[in-house]
Amino acid sequence: MAPNLLLLLLFTYRPLLDNIRLSFFTWNISATRPAVFVGLTNYIEWAKDPESWQIVLQTVVFTVSAVGGSMVLGLALALLLDRPLRGRNVVRSLVFALYVISGAAVGVAFQFVFDPKYGMIQDLLARIGMESPEFYTHPRWALFMIITTYVWKNLGYTFVIYLAALQGLRKDLDEAAEIDRTSGLRKFFRVTLPQLRPTTFFLSVTVLLNSMQVFDIINVMTQGGPLGNSTSTMVYQVYQETFVNGRAGYGAAVATLMFLAVLVVTVVQVRLQDRKG
Numbered sequence: 001m002a003p004n005l006l007l008l009l010l011f012t013y014r015p016l017l018d019n020i021r022l023s024f025f026t027w028n029i030s031a032t033r034p035a036v037f038v039g040l041t042n043y044i045e046w047a048k049d050p051e052s053w054q055i056v057l058q059t060v061v062f063t064v065s066a067v068g069g070s071m072v073l074g075l076a077l078a079l080l081l082d083r084p085l086r087g088r089n090v091v092r093s094l095v096f097a098l099y100v101i102s103g104a105a106v107g108v109a110f111q112f113v114f115d116p117k118y119g120m121i122q123d124l125l126a127r128i129g130m131e132s133p134e135f136y137t138h139p140r141w142a143l144f145m146i147i148t149t150y151v152w153k154n155l156g157y158t159f160v161i162y163l164a165a166l167q168g169l170r171k172d173l174d175e176a177a178e179i180d181r182t183s184g185l186r187k188f189f190r191v192t193l194p195q196l197r198p199t200t201f202f203l204s205v206t207v208l209l210n211s212m213q214v215f216d217i218i219n220v221m222t223q224g225g226p227l228g229n230s231t232s233t234m235v236y237q238v239y240q241e242t243f244v245n246g247r248a249g250y251g252a253a254v255a256t257l258m259f260l261a262v263l264v265v266t267v268v269q270v271r272l273q274d275r276k277g
Contacts, residue, residue: 016259023253028246035249042253051229052237052254059212059233062147066211069151071203074158075196079188081159082166092163099156107220110149139230142222146231149217154210158203165199166192201273205266212262215239234258 023042027035046052077095081088098106113120114135122132135145169192177187213235218224224232224240232240234254242251 078162103216
């Protein structure tokens with residue numbers, strides 16, 4: 001285990017500790033002047049800025065929607081494609097292929113899907129006499145667009161994990177449910193879903209971590225806009241402050257707060273899983 005631990009120390013924990021240290025300094029990343037120690041100034045400034053709390057709310061909405069949407073749709077697809085359907089292997093490959101496509105490429109493609117004048121959604125709505133929403137000018141529709149794009153891209157990951165879990169379920173429980181003439185819905189909630197609990201826990205943690213780090217889709221599609229920071233999340237705020245505004249210390253403070261939030265949520269998830277177990 002020593003080589004793996006060494007790599008973790010060098011490329012994960014050392015940068016993490018260095019980021020926490022930097023959050024107590026003010027430093028322009030493009031300037032030659034050295035960093036100046038300012039204590040908790042960066043954290044206080046962040047807490048007093050009303051835009052910070054707006055970004056936190058948008059991060060929560062994005063994360064909850066992305067995690068819930070990815071897992072629910074992934075499980076639904078896995079249940080469907082676990083059946084002996086014709087051509088299911090081809091469809092399985094196509095669904096998983098969504099996950100390996102670059103996020104930037106997906107963002108560019110979905111710009112055409114959501115285009116209010118020439119996009120696919122506009123064309124479909126026009127056929128039934130409806131107008132397309134202004135996805136690129138209305139803040140709420142812009143956030144909906146970002147969430148939908150991410151869920152579409154991440155669907156292949158949750159699908160393939162749930163599909164593997166479904167194929168490893170105990171067959172004797174299914175046979176017992178059939179003998180008892182249990183309805184399909186009751187069988188799903190009383191037999192299938194409890195057996196998927198470890199998989200659901202694993203996905204809730206990994207998808208949460210992945211969704212908190214989404215940058216490429218936001219940067220390609222909206223760059224945090226359209227109005228101010230209406231689609232910005234905390235990870236995009238880190239990029240904006242560090243590399244655009246040149247405030248590396250402030251960006252490090254935001255990154256540290258985001259790390260602490262994710263740590264707390266993950267610990268709570270683990271505790272809840274241990275109690276249920």
